[in-house]
Amino acid sequence: MTLRRGPEPSAGGVDGDVAVARDNDERLPKSHRLRKRREFLAVQNRGRKHHAKHLLVFTRALDAEGDTRDATPSDVTATAVARRVGFTVSSKVGNAVVRNRVKRRLRDVWRRHCGVMPSGLDYVLVAKRTAAEATYDALVQDFRDVARRVKR
């Protein structure tokens, strides 16, 4: 089953040492996601912005945010988490069916390929209007392009 998943080993050739080394776990529980509007706004307003063909990626370092959230004591596990992510697909992209599909694909892309992104950051992935027509492979390619830019 692992040898059937084609794109993964080939991606490892590019920058797979980070991916394979850290994440063989492809799960995405709630503690690894952004859940509050305030968290989204913090990343989008004070973070850095990276463009791709179908995507817009905001990033923000976790410790920069630590001072605002150290009041909540329940985040012992959250600080241990390497990276958290949130997805934004607005009504410009399409109707509810299209938005949901785009969000699911993005979530799947993140699950399988989030190893290419540096850890210790919060991410917000915003879908552009063209993401509605993009195939899964195109989104993967886009994601890798952005990751290369984020690392710099």
Add this chain to the structure above:
RNA sequence: CAGCUGCGCCGGGUGAUCGCCGCCGGUGACGGUUCGCCGCCGCCGGGGGAGGAAAGUCCGAGCUCCAUAGGGCAAGGGUGCCGGGUAACGCCCGGUGGGGGUGACCCCAAGGAAAGUGCCACAGAGAGCAAACCACCACGCGUCGCGUGGGCCCAUCUUCGGAUGGACCUGCGCGGGGCGAGGAAAGGGUGAAAGGGUGCGGUAAGAGCGCACCGGGCGGCUGGUAACAGUCGUCGCACGGUAAACCCCACCCGGAGCAAGACCGAACAGGGAUUCGGCCGAAAGGCCGAGAGGCGGCCCGCCUUCGUUCCCGGGUAGCGUCGCUCGAGCCGCGUGGUAACGCGCGGCCUAGAUGAAUGAUCACCUCUGCGCAGGCGGGCAACCGCGGCGCGGACAGAACUCGGCUUACAGGCCAGUCUGCGAC
């Protein structure tokens, strides 16, 4: 066979890998504990996880809070043939009337215009107690022409009786045109609409003026629960359209909405009440009345306050909790009803998220459309059957829950009926 109509139904399937959200069972660490357990973070196993429209938010309800929701009046809004169904409805079923279609069948916001008001542009004579342009008709007064009779005068001829011709006056008839005062509402013309329709009689010409049939009003009878239909009598016909114009009549409607609302609640910081009189009491205080305040129109009415160091909380954060899915529920059988639907019995539990799960990536199969290649079999051929490759297959995502309506939709299944053609 083709086309139409139409009661209903379905909305791809199987498998692999990796995931997401609840639920149930087991189990490990940590924290709390009233030692029952609870909270939190994990692990293992089991089982569940979008629609016919989940959509638009156009109606009707449940549920929750407000307390003007109790009564009356007013305002505003809605509905509008009749009967039934339903928790209710503007929905559904059956019927009536009207319209369309050869037909099966389809469509209709379908009460009232003799309660009142408004409007009916332009055109047209006239548009609302009707009107008189053209054309028609008899009458009166002029006028012109033709025909005809009488009177008188003149001329010519004369057998002296008269004859012929002309001018003037006058009577009658016919015809043309003018003016006046009328008749008539039939024809022309205008308009969306002109005060019943067709025919015959009648008349100066016409007209329900009279008659027959059709239409209409009123009344009775019959059938029907009713809308209404049929029929008889009567009235010559009065009553134009528009109420998705105001309006009248009948019936219905309190407002907001799960972001309703309830609970827990760190931190922070406070906020409100202060009228008069009477009675009881030693006092604290209690009661009554007025007043004041509140009451998203008004009245009746309802509620609050009436005290002095006491009373009351308000309200935000929260990976908060509940509301939150057992309900006018679904399935099957029987039964009543033309039907919508009702009743009885049995069985079942079937998503509950909250930056928001119910998927992502593939493989194979089924059905089908298009394109390519032109393979195999049958046939003289047109063509038929089987098969290969590629591309494509909709509208659309629960957000408190139901009942409807409306709109979107690839493809497919189908009871019945009708029309046309062919064969028997």
Add this chain to the structure above:
RNA sequence: UCGGGGAUCGUCUAACGGUAGGACGCAGGAUUCUGGUUCCUGCUAUUGGGGUUCGAAUCCCUAUCCCCGAA
């Protein structure tokens, strides 16, 4: 998710149920050596589909799109 409001030339806006008007703009012409100004002429619209009415931008139903408000 819920509740309101709206849609008229390319743009901004008028219009009792009775010929859709104005301004800016655009095109053409005149004036000017050229351009601008000015003047004249013209083009261009009732969101789609039904219904009521003799007649609909207006009244009613329905769909589409846009805007606003409610933690």
